[in-house]
Amino acid sequence: MQTAEIRNRWLKYFGDRGHTVVPSAPLVSDDPSLLFVVAGMVPFIPYMTGLIPAPYPRATSVQKCIRTNDIEEVGKTPRHGTFFQMNGNFSFGDYFKEQAITYAWELLTTPEDGGGLGFRPEDLWVTVYKDDDEAIALWKRIAGLPDERIQRLDKDTNYWSTGQAGPAGPCSEIFFDRGPAYGVDGGPATDDDRYVEIWNLVFMQYQIDNVTSKVDFDIVRELPNKNIDTGMGLERVAFLKQGVDNMYEIDEVRPVLDRAAVLSGKTYGANHDDDVRMRVIADHVRSSLMLMSDGVAPSNEGRGYILRRLLRRSIRSMRLLGVEGPTFADLFAASRDAMKASYPEVETEYDRISRLALAEEETFLRTLAAGTTILDTAVDETKTASKQELKGETAFLLHDTFGFPIDLTLEIAEEAGLTVDRTAFDRLMSEQRARAKADAKSRKTALADLSVYSAFRAQGETVFTGYDFLNTESRILG
Ligand code: ATP
Ligand code: MG
Ligand code: MG
Ligand code: MG
Numbered sequence: 309m310q311t312a313e314i315r316n317r318w319l320k321y322f323g324d325r326g327h328t329v330v331p332s333a334p335l336v337s338d339d340p341s342l343l344f345v346v347a348g349m350v351p352f353i354p355y356m357t358g359l360i361p362a363p364y365p366r367a368t369s370v371q372k373c374i375r376t377n378d379i380e381e382v383g384k385t386p387r388h389g390t391f392f393q394m395n396g397n398f399s400f401g402d403y404f405k406e407q408a409i410t411y412a413w414e415l416l417t418t419p420e421d422g423g424g425l426g427f428r429p430e431d432l433w434v435t436v437y438k439d440d441d442e443a444i445a446l447w448k449r450i451a452g453l454p455d456e457r458i459q460r461l462d463k464d465t466n467y468w469s470t471g472q473a474g475p476a477g478p479c480s481e482i483f484f485d486r487g488p489a490y491g492v493d494g495g496p497a498t499d500d501d502r503y504v505e506i507w508n509l510v511f512m513q514y515q516i517d518n519v520t521s522k523v524d525f526d527i528v529r530e531l532p533n534k535n536i537d538t539g540m541g542l543e544r545v546a547f548l549k550q551g552v553d554n555m556y557e558i559d560e561v562r563p564v565l566d567r568a569a570v571l572s573g574k575t576y577g578a579n580h581d582d583d584v585r586m587r588v589i590a591d592h593v594r595s596s597l598m599l600m601s602d603g604v605a606p607s608n609e610g611r612g613y614i615l616r617r618l619l620r621r622s623i624r625s626m627r628l629l630g631v632e633g634p635t636f637a638d639l640f641a642a643s644r645d646a647m648k649a650s651y652p653e654v655e656t657e658y659d660r661i662s663r664l665a666l667a668e669e670e671t672f673l674r675t676l677a678a679g680t681t682i683l684d685t686a687v688d689e690t691k692t693a694s695k696q697e698l699k700g701e702t703a704f705l706l707h708d709t710f711g712f713p714i715d716l717t718l719e720i721a722e723e724a725g726l727t728v729d730r731t732a733f734d735r736l737m738s739e740q741r742a743r744a745k746a747d748a749k750s751r752k753t754a755l756a757d758l759s760v761y762s763a764f765r766a767q768g769e770t771v772f773t774g775y776d777f778l779n780t781e782s783r784i785l786g
Contacts, residue, residue, distance in 0.1 A: 309420065309549040311560045312650055315370050315542060317423060318395045321415050322368035327397055330369045334602045335391075336611060343611050344374035348396030349510075349537040355400045356512060356535050357474055362400035370395050370542060372598060372651075376614055383587035386547065386554030387504055389561075390618065391595035393542040401533030405511050406446055408536045412482060412507060413451045425545065431485050433495055433503060435459045437466040437478030443511070447480070459497045463523040468510045468537075475531055476516040482507040484548050504548065507540040556587040560646050565590035567642040572629035585625040592622040593639045594647065600661040601653045606668045619668050620716065627676065636669040637662065679710035683717065687724045696725075700732020707733075708740065 323329045333351040335344050342350065348371040355362035371394050381388035397411065416432065418424020434453065436443045438460035447453045469476035483496040483503040491502030512535035519525040543555040550558055556565055568589045569576045576586055596618045599611075606616040626635050640662055648655040686702040698721050706712035714733060721728050 309425075309546070311542060311546040311558055314425065314545055314549065315393070315395070315650065317425065318370065318415070318540070318542075319368060321423065322366075322397045322411070325366075325411065327366045327368040328364040330367050332370060332372045332393075335372050335374050335599060336602055336604065343376070343614065345371060346373055346375050347371070348373070348394040348539045349398065352398055352400075352537070355398075356537065358533070365400055365402035367398045367400075368396065369398075372602075374595060374599065374614075379617075382591045383556065383584040386501070387541070387544050389543055389555055389591050389595070391591070391598050392555070395540040395542050395545075397536070397538050399536035401535060404513075404534045404536060405442060406450070408509050408511070408538060409443070409446045409450050409480070412509060412538065416482070416507075417451075425549065427484065427548075433457045433459065433483045433485060434480055435461045435466055435483070435496055436480045438462060440466075440478040440480070440511075443478065443480050457495070459495050461497060467523065468512070469516060469519070469522060469525065471519060471522050473517045473519055473525075474515070475512045475535065476525070476527075477511045477513040477534075479508055479510040481505055481509070486548075504544060505541075506544050506548070508538060510537040510539075512537060554587070556590045560650070561590050561594060563642045563646045564593050564639055567639050568626065568629065568635075571635050571638060572626065572631050574629055582629060585629050589622050589625045589639065590643075592618040592625075593636075594643045596622070596665065597640060597643045597647065597654055597661060598651070600664055601651065601657050605664055616668065617715075619665065620672055623669060623672050623676070624716075624719075627680075632673075632677070634666070634669050634673060636665045640665050675711050679706050679712045680720075682706060682710070683712070683720055687721065687726060690726055691724070696727060698726050698728045700729035700734075700736060703728050703733045704736040704740075707737075 319329050330351070333345060337343070337345050337350060339350070339353075345351070348369055349356065351369075351371070352362075352367065354360040373392055373394050374390060375388075375392070376390060378388040379390055382390055397408070399408070414424070416425050416427045417429050418426070420426035429451065432451075432453075434447055434451075434457065436447070436458060444458055444460075447458050448455075466479050466481070467476070468479050481496070483505050486502050486504060488502075491499040496503035496505065513531055515528045515531055516525040517528045541555075543558060543561070546558040546560070547553070547555045552558065552562075555561065565576060565586045568574075568586045572582075574582050574586070576583060596615055599615050599618070604611050604615050606612050606619060608616070622639070623636075644654045644658055644661075654661070683702070683706060686698060690696075690698050698717075703712075703714060703717045706717055707714060714728075718728055
């Protein structure tokens with residue numbers, strides 16, 4: 309079942325049941341405290357908290373999301389994308405727990421030819437908040453689940469709140485069992501690779517106060533208007549329905565992965581580390597495409613910086629696959645073609661998107677070409693000397709001479725199993741700032757210095773002069 313088909317079935321199922329179909333909000337959130345939309349419920353928060361009266365009693369959407377906190381998981385677990393789509397159904401003081409569980413179970417287990425998603429009931433498990441006896445009773449009655457496939461868990465995983473006084477409540481999550489080939493028997497509480505979380509149902513039923521942490525608060529009272537907020541991972545359901553191993557192999561993502569394989573001459577499936585890199589590229593290129601289609605441009609702060617990191621990580625991953633030249637023209641076109649049926653804006657906005665992507669690639673490839681040899685040598689020297697820590701001086705020189713951002717140095721060092729002397733780096737940076745200040749002052753009084761400075765600059769423009777200079781500087785700085 310194609311991803312688009314799952315999306316359509318979702319919207320039709322809930323649309324037919326009185327939910328207003330709401331288009332996805334842009335990835336960039338209205339909320340200044342949130343960089344991006346991280347869940348389907350974000351655009352509905354004012355209705356959930358009662359700040360604004362809901363214009364409809366129930367709604368459904370397929371919301372574009374970005375979660376940067378999952379970036380380290382990408383490509384390593386089967387289920388974490390930086391970009392993904394969350395299918396949601398929402399009730400604002402309308403239906404509650406019983407109806408939400410009924411809908412979820414029916415949509416998941418109705419056969420495909422009956423308009424459902426066709427999961428076999430025996431492959432599904434649920435978790436509930438440990439004291440939510442009501443939910444347990446409902447799962448038994450509605451779904452006929454046996455006790456052993458309902459696991460009681462604690463607040464850290466099965467309770468939703470904003471971490472502040474306001475509405476909160478228990479949640480119940482639905483998992484798919486991929487079978488013994490993927491891990492040990494024992495349910496989602498013990499193995500999150502074999503048991504893949506697909507859908508989270510949040511039952512917003514209490515007003516909480518005296519909140520000291522996400523798991524530490526007082527329940528003040530039952531809410532007069534209880535809400536339902538659910539989120540199903542579209543890519544997760546797609547990979548399970550498409551019979552592939554992970555979300556990077558679904559129809560909307562796989563073409564980018566295949567492009568990366570062709571461009572690098574690598575075979576997907578032949579080597580674990582290379583496979584992870586191809587999955588990272590497929591994920592990050594798609595996330596970047598979607599971010600740029602919503603108006604984000606690479607920059608050094610905020611949202612633009614997240615985008616820049618995604619673009620740079622894609623480029624570095626291609627390089628680790630052995631490709632030194634530009635690849636974005638091919639990779640972005642592949643992602644556009646895989647996404648345009650669902651998001652026409654990736655095509656109508658493509659000229660702008662590809663101009664941004666290609667410019668970023670060109671600049672970064674130049675930076676990398678200049679700095680990587682130096683960094684590789686420094687890594688080798690550190691290892692030969694049986695040390696764990698790269699000198700702060702090296703990180704500083706890479707920054708100063710080649711424009712290597714410190715987080716890039718940290719990332720490359722970490723890949724090599726090393727740390728970086730951050731204290732020395734920070735000291736050198738502040739010394740340099742002090743020098744620049746003093747320079748500016750003396751230049752004002754001694755105009756002759758200026759010509760010397762620009763002559764030196766002109767010389768420093770060629771990479772190899774820069775390299776010699778670096779070695780000299782490196783000795784001076786010890
Ligand atoms: P996990 O425990 O697997 O990280 P989660 O508990 O953080 O997931 P929720 O916050 O409950 O996820 O989000 C609701 C649903 O959205 C999840 O059940 C899952 O199907 C989907 N989802 C969450 N994070 C991602 C992601 N990074 N990539 C793809 N789908 C996701
Ligand atoms: Mg998570
Ligand atoms: Mg979870
Ligand atoms: Mg969850």
